[in-house]
Amino acid sequence: MKKTVVLALTLTAVLSFSNLAKADLLIGVAGPVTGPNAAFGAQLQKGAQFAVDAINAAGGVNGEMIVLTVGDDASDPKQGISVANKFAADGVKFVVGHFNAGVSIPASDVYAENGIVQITPAATKPEFTERGLWNVFRTCGRDDQQSTVAGKYLVETFKDAKIAIAHDKTPGGQGLADETRKVINAGGLKEAMYEGVNFGEKDFSALIGKMKEAGVSVVYWGGMHTEAGLLIRQMGDQGLKAKLVSGDGIVSNELSAIAGDAVVGTLNTFGPDPRLDPANKQVVDTFNAAGFNPEAYTLYSYAAVQVIAAAATVAGSNDPITVAKAMHEKGPFKSVLGDLAFDEKGDPKLPGYIMYEWVKTADGAYIYKPLGS
CATH class of the missing domain: 3.40.50.2300 (Response regulator)
Known part of the structure; x- marks a missing residue:
């Protein structure tokens, strides 16, 4: 026992x-x-x-x-x-x-x-x-990295255009819009209008009316894909022929599901696509x-x-x-993003942002790909 x-x-x-x-x-x-x-x-x-x-x-x-x-x-x-x-x-x-x-x-x-x-x-x-x-x-x-890419692109490509800067009033969305605004202003380009809309907004008629009145042809959007998709679709429906440029917040295939064919030509910044x-x-x-x-x-x-x-x-x-x-x-460390190391703040030492363009493929799908590729 x-x-x-x-x-x-x-x-x-x-x-x-x-x-x-x-x-x-x-x-x-x-x-x-x-x-x-x-x-x-x-x-x-x-x-x-x-x-x-x-x-x-x-x-x-x-x-x-x-x-x-x-x-x-x-x-x-x-x-x-x-x-x-x-x-x-x-x-x-x-x-x-x-x-x-x-x-x-x-x-x-x-x-x-x-x-x-x-x-x-x-x-x-x-x-x-x-x-x-x-x-x-x-x-x-970081936003101060992608805003530099976006801002310089806007200054170089749309220097004679009337640009509207709009954001969703969130820390991320407004932060990116403000950083981009600083870059284009430093480059000698002054926005035609600057507006904030509520996160979750579904009706952009008032904003679009103001942009039409101001003669806007380029819209920089600081915010997410849901509102961006609605804004793109409604601009098309209401006859405003303006190109939307944005940041990483719109990088989702859901953008095209919301915006429809009007998404073609939309631009956004993002890091190099690791899928490629x-x-x-x-x-x-x-x-x-x-x-x-x-x-x-x-x-x-x-x-x-x-x-x-x-x-x-x-x-x-x-x-x-x-x-x-x-x-x-102890970095760099092997990862799907490449060899990844961090600075003293915790930010990664990675290649910078690039510009992407939304296109429609031969089979009817909407995708974003590096601009000019």
């Missing part, structure tokens, strides 16, 4: 030790799973999940399997803080997200206080990495085989998980503070 008890206790101890040795590494992915920006939330979620699957198939990170948990912030700052607090309570160590700058920034304070590393694939507002926090990184570029890199063919094929197009921020999210895993491996530790130090000091 005693031998049976001893064996049972021994077996329990061995199993307990085994479970500890094979603990899970909890990573959160946060973004707008619901709401008007849900297409981007899906990109972040799918990108992170496919990367996790690939890393776990190769043995995980320092002997631990990654478990991914999803938080829906609905692009709302208050809900984003709730997601951040839940992640902290659940023991999440790393977060991929959020999508919107207006959510990412307040959430980052929660993560910093709770020892959690945050790496956003999509929040481009400079302030995200300008506050001296130890825990913030991004795999995307031959080195990523196998990864892209995996997404396509699963019925998901890894457009826009999908592979930026994938890269965020890759960097976390690579930095942890180099550091020999899954402790967030140790991994953050490695991310700053």
